[in-house]
Amino acid sequence: MSHQLGRVVSEILHRYFGELVQQVGNDLFIYGSKPISMIVKTTGLPRKQVIESLRTLLKFDLASFEPSVHEVVADYKLLPDNVLLLIRYPRYLLQIKSKYGTEAELLVEELLQQATSTATGLLVTVATKNKDDKEKNITILKLRDTFVSLATAGYIQQAPVADTKEGSSDVPSLVPVATIVPDLDTRQLLHAMTTGSLADIKDNIYWKVNYDRFHQDFRDDIMVKAMTRRIDDNAGELMRLLLQQMYLSSAAWAAESNPTPALDIREAVRRAADKSLLSQHVDHYLKVLEENGAGFVRRVGDAGGGQLVVCGRRAAGRLLEAVLDHVVTERLGSNAARIFRLIRAKKYIEEDDIQKHAMLPNKECKELTYKLLEEHFISVQPMRKAASAGGMAKAIYLYHIKTHDVAHTAQELCYRALHNCLRRAAHERNKHARLRDKQRRVRTIVHGMRMRGEPQQNIDDVEETLTPPELALLKDVEKRLKQLSAAELELDRNLFILNWYFMYSK
């Protein structure tokens, strides 16, 4: 809960939900949890708008509530981590599209927009929206099958429901429920499609997107990609199979999975079959993975042809190191990165030794070391000799890296950069709001004219209302906004790795 996090969260809320939600969110971030009347007091907003903002926050699961001491009113609390996830939405969609196809993408997109929805409601809305789209050829039956497979795979889950025991209390308490894959009646769905109303169907089970399942996918992708890059495609494939085996026997985010017998892996490889090279050399690849796979996989025993575990914690640690190396390289240059790596390799090292091993000129080496120290990438531990008199050589200064602290530093940097991106983009958008508005209006007019089939000359006339300099400026602005937006996505990738690391160190 740092200052930088607060700034990012506030900026994101502004981008997605507007100024008022930002104010309410910011207020909640600063004060922890508080009831409505207190929010009204500190923000100075009308009560009605505070209520509307809170509804938005609660709907998208960006805030939580619990009964306060008075029981009838609730205390609200912002969930900053969930606010940060808003930036990751496009990535979820890309993931689901590449894995399950267009139907799944449409379903998840609609569900993300609605935050929570009933299965029938979701299916009927998506089907109605895409009814006229011949190209995609979406039918409600296909959608239903996709929905069931998504629920089975755990990408969507049932939303928590209000506890029924207390009856109709003023502040319900939400209890998570186990997801049961629904059995949807085809005839009812078709009927609802034709009549266009959902009134006939009694469906009060609400669904939402399960972010954690997506994060597991991201994690797997990162690990497989790392192995592919480090060794080759076959090793990546083997890593994927190992992860699949891991899911069968242990918790998804376990620091170390339960041991898997190598025999099972061999069996799985044979079943996958299309990689002939891999199935011929499974044992060799396993050996290479163990010895040269950055510690992602570890052999724990020899029983049953070898027992293997997947070390999530080690993997996160190694990836974090890579991230930090890059951060240092990009900020302070490759020489500083060399010192950084040296200190990490030696664990604790004296300043003279840094100079000796880094093989850099004396002065430059010192300068870079102090710069690293100043930016909190390395730490120094003074060791004093107790019984010596005189000023000289009393203390030894040992440089070392506190990984956890440095990870926090990197996280702060990410937050700050993210905030800057959002802020800058908002500024660009404000500055050129009038022009962008004009462009949009011209586009809609032209589109309307095309639909009506008006002569090309009239269309050209309308289009020419945007002068060439304006067009050039617009193009420039668009490019900059796109760049900033892409930067947000990249920063989010980094944050994902950092969060993965923090998951184990809690």
Add this chain to the structure above:
Amino acid sequence: MAGRGRGRGGGLSFTQEQLQALGIARGENTATTLAPPPLFPKLEAKPLPLSCDAATDYMLIVKDQFIEYLHETPAYVKPNMRTDGIERYSDKYKQLALDAKQGKVLDCVWVNMPAELRPQASKLRMTSRKRKLDDATVINKKLQTLENKETLDENAEVEAESKDEDTVKKENDDDEEIEDEEEQEYEIDEGTDYANNYFDNGEDYDEEDDNLDDGPVY
């Protein structure tokens, strides 16, 4: 506060020898800068270009769509219109567009929300109170009390100068009885003051004078 002896450096500052060991020669650290660091420091290295492939393009488009969708829904809370007092031709259309959005309430699962956030909360109370009036006996009773009050009012007007304490008390009692009724009237038409009872029995007449003793009220 007091300067420490040479022997107790305490790690706060370095001795000359230590400074030399750190590579700082005499006179090298004199240039202390008092100005704050620049707000936008110059980049030492140009940042890496961002990857720009089909996947990124797709994500950017999806993201913009999502944000646009949110801005259209009631989830995007807009502040009340602030006018600068100048009437414009476009005001009418803006108002129309705003009204179209204003009516919509965010679509939530209300059971999972605290009662104070549910939109029905205020409406429910209103209707339950109204239901009292549907009962014929209650209406009759109300009418009767009103009639009583009317006669009392007339009495009071006649006896206003003589300040009949009893009447006033009685009237207060009656007031309480019909309080429900009156409350509702307030809610329905707050615009005019005609429904308000402006009867003044003159009791407060003297109080103004007392205040003056304390000094004028600004």
